[in-house]
Amino acid sequence: MAKWIPMLLSLFLPLASQNSVQQHPSCKFHLSFLQGQQMTCSNANMNFFHIFDIPLNRTHWFKCANCSLDVLDETTFNFPKRNNISVLELPNSGVRVIRKFAFQKFFLIKSLILHNNSIQTMENMCFNGIKRLTQLDLSSNYIKILANNLFLDLENLDILNLNNNRIVYINSEAFSGLSNLKYLYLNGNNLDKLDDNVFKHLIHLKILYLEHNRINNIHPHAFNNLVNLNFLYLSHNSISYLVQYNFKHLTSLVDLHLRYNNLTEIQTSSFNGLKNVRSLHLGNNYITVIKPYGFVGLNNLEVLDLINNRFETVNYFDYFGNMQNLKYLWLNNNSINSINFVYKFDIQNSLSIIDISDNNLTSIDYESMLSNLPNIKEIFVANNSWECDFFDRMYNYLQNNNVTVCINNKCEDKDGDTYADIDCIRAVTDVAFNVTEDVSTDFSMDCCQKNTHFEILSVCLIAVLLGFI
Numbered sequence: 001m002a003k004w005i006p007m008l009l010s011l012f013l014p015l016a017s018q019n020s021v022q023q024h025p026s027c028k029f030h031l032s033f034l035q036g037q038q039m040t041c042s043n044a045n046m047n048f049f050h051i052f053d054i055p056l057n058r059t060h061w062f063k064c065a066n067c068s069l070d071v072l073d074e075t076t077f078n079f080p081k082r083n084n085i086s087v088l089e090l091p092n093s094g095v096r097v098i099r100k101f102a103f104q105k106f107f108l109i110k111s112l113i114l115h116n117n118s119i120q121t122m123e124n125m126c127f128n129g130i131k132r133l134t135q136l137d138l139s140s141n142y143i144k145i146l147a148n149n150l151f152l153d154l155e156n157l158d159i160l161n162l163n164n165n166r167i168v169y170i171n172s173e174a175f176s177g178l179s180n181l182k183y184l185y186l187n188g189n190n191l192d193k194l195d196d197n198v199f200k201h202l203i204h205l206k207i208l209y210l211e212h213n214r215i216n217n218i219h220p221h222a223f224n225n226l227v228n229l230n231f232l233y234l235s236h237n238s239i240s241y242l243v244q245y246n247f248k249h250l251t252s253l254v255d256l257h258l259r260y261n262n263l264t265e266i267q268t269s270s271f272n273g274l275k276n277v278r279s280l281h282l283g284n285n286y287i288t289v290i291k292p293y294g295f296v297g298l299n300n301l302e303v304l305d306l307i308n309n310r311f312e313t314v315n316y317f318d319y320f321g322n323m324q325n326l327k328y329l330w331l332n333n334n335s336i337n338s339i340n341f342v343y344k345f346d347i348q349n350s351l352s353i354i355d356i357s358d359n360n361l362t363s364i365d366y367e368s369m370l371s372n373l374p375n376i377k378e379i380f381v382a383n384n385s386w387e388c389d390f391f392d393r394m395y396n397y398l399q400n401n402n403v404t405v406c407i408n409n410k411c412e413d414k415d416g417d418t419y420a421d422i423d424c425i426r427a428v429t430d431v432a433f434n435v436t437e438d439v440s441t442d443f444s445m446d447c448c449q450k451n452t453h454f455e456i457l458s459v460c461l462i463a464v465l466l467g468f469i
């Protein structure tokens, strides 16, 4: 049975449009047994909707795309006062201004999509009268300022999308009323600071996106009341320092992203209070040093990303020793030439994987590393300045202690000795891999030795046969 019975009802109204090359407006009905009726109009302008008198009794979904709407107010749509529309989509339709009570006719509306218009002005009370709204999409418009009480009536709103606007400032009461908001998108705006208490009404917020702004200043109480926030995305901003206890209100936070900012050092107690954070992303900054107790308070942190920073020397236990649940540490692509694994208080039993590839290391104290990080399972070492004799010793020692020394990005468990050479004498391996027959033989051997299970063995045999064709 077909789900959709397209019932075309096209209207061609000769409109007195100044723009004669414009396409004719048209509307189509789609019937769906599941979702009621959907109507899609395109290329219509304001006049079209002023004289609109198509019955909409069963229409639950109304869309006008590529229309010319300009100003939305109470009279824009000549629809019955209490219609059944629950989704109203008006994308790409040149909306510039939204006046008071513009949507109050849509008293059942749940989802309002105004993506990619030219909205600059939203009058006070423009979203009043639509209390059932759960989803509001205002992305890709020209909104500059979020006025106080703009969303006051939207007590059931779940998702507010303000991505890709020009927001420079959020007034202190801008979000009042949004007591059930869970997802707030503010990516791609021009915010340069976050004032104190700016999100204080969003007590149920779970995810906050603030990427690709110009934020350089976060007030220590900016995140006040966000006690349910789980994810905070602050990458691609201009944050150059974090004051002490910046994030202390975020007691439910699990994941914090601060990649692509301008951090040069981590101050004492910067993250203190983030007792539930599992992963912290600080990659692509300019960090050279962690101040004493820089990572204090991150008692449940498991993943720490410091990729693409500017570390030269790392004192492992001074920097990372107080995170007793740290499992994965990414230090790749820095300029590290020395890592010290001397501990002061406790060894760290949690660390499982460390990536120090793409640095400038000639050697490390692997014995002290292993005795103070006794549960380490994998170490990524490629692209350093290892001396070959040292590398052989390290490699053998770690492999003998069941630590996998990873030379490629995936850390595949390949035959050790061949790969041990790769990192310091590249030319030898190039030669070895240049002989085609050897490669296929190597591959089949490798594959079949590792998997003794019969079925896999037969797959391997096929692979070997194919290799010889």
Ligand SMILES: *[C@@H]1O[C@H](CO)[C@@H](O)[C@H](O)[C@H]1NC(C)=O
Pocket (backbone or CB within 6 Å): 056, 057, 058, 080, 082, 083, 084
């Ligand atoms: C809303 O839907 C109901 C049931 O489908 C219908 O009886 C009613 O006329 C509709 N109301 C309007 C204003 O279209």
Ligand SMILES: *[C@@H]1O[C@H](CO)[C@@H](O)[C@H](O)[C@H]1NC(C)=O
Pocket (backbone or CB within 6 Å): 055, 057, 080
């Ligand atoms: C459709 O809704 C209008 C009010 O907008 C009502 O007068 C009319 O009786 C409804 N028709 C049906 C078939 O429900």
Ligand SMILES: *[C@@H]1O[C@H](CO)[C@@H](O)[C@H](O)[C@H]1NC(C)=O
Pocket (backbone or CB within 6 Å): 040, 041, 042, 043, 065, 066, 092
């Ligand atoms: C609106 O215009 C875009 C680009 O011109 C086109 O891809 C899209 O199909 C149009 N949408 C409708 C509903 O006409």
Ligand SMILES: *[C@@H]1O[C@H](CO)[C@@H](O)[C@H](O)[C@H]1NC(C)=O
Pocket (backbone or CB within 6 Å): 091, 092, 093, 094, 116, 117
């Ligand atoms: C945005 O809307 C304009 C018309 O207002 C349209 O020309 C353009 O293609 C739309 N952009 C996207 C990405 O849909």
Ligand SMILES: *[C@@H]1O[C@H](CO)[C@@H](O)[C@H](O)[C@H]1NC(C)=O
Pocket (backbone or CB within 6 Å): 216, 238, 240, 261, 262
């Ligand atoms: C961030 O760092 C870059 C590169 O060092 C620099 O060009 C830019 O001016 C810095 N921005 C701020 C706000 O400090």
Ligand SMILES: *[C@@H]1O[C@H](CO)[C@@H](O)[C@H](O)[C@H]1NC(C)=O
Pocket (backbone or CB within 6 Å): 308, 333
């Ligand atoms: C490593 O860092 C350098 C500069 O610090 C950067 O140019 C390069 O893209 C980075 N490599 C990767 C794989 O991220």
Ligand SMILES: *[C@@H]1O[C@H](CO)[C@@H](O)[C@H](O)[C@H]1NC(C)=O
Pocket (backbone or CB within 6 Å): 335, 337, 360
């Ligand atoms: C690596 O260290 C050497 C000195 O030990 C230094 O001359 C060189 O510039 C460093 N290279 C990088 C990429 O940091």
Ligand SMILES: *[C@@H]1O[C@H](CO)[C@@H](O)[C@H](O)[C@H]1NC(C)=O
Pocket (backbone or CB within 6 Å): 400, 401, 402
């Ligand atoms: C490494 O693992 C093997 C097999 O699981 C085990 O027999 C051996 O004792 C382990 N060696 C060390 C040093 O833990």
Ligand SMILES: *[C@@H]1O[C@H](CO)[C@@H](O)[C@H](O)[C@H]1NC(C)=O
Pocket (backbone or CB within 6 Å): 357, 358, 382, 383, 407, 408, 409
């Ligand atoms: C080592 O460096 C090369 C060239 O920059 C890069 O393609 C490769 O991915 C790097 N390997 C690892 C494991 O980082």
Ligand SMILES: *[C@@H]1O[C@H](CO)[C@@H](O)[C@H](O)[C@H]1NC(C)=O
Pocket (backbone or CB within 6 Å): 430, 431, 434
């Ligand atoms: C690999 O083989 C090609 C062509 O057979 C040859 O030009 C090239 O020099 C060889 N490379 C090495 C490292 O031997």
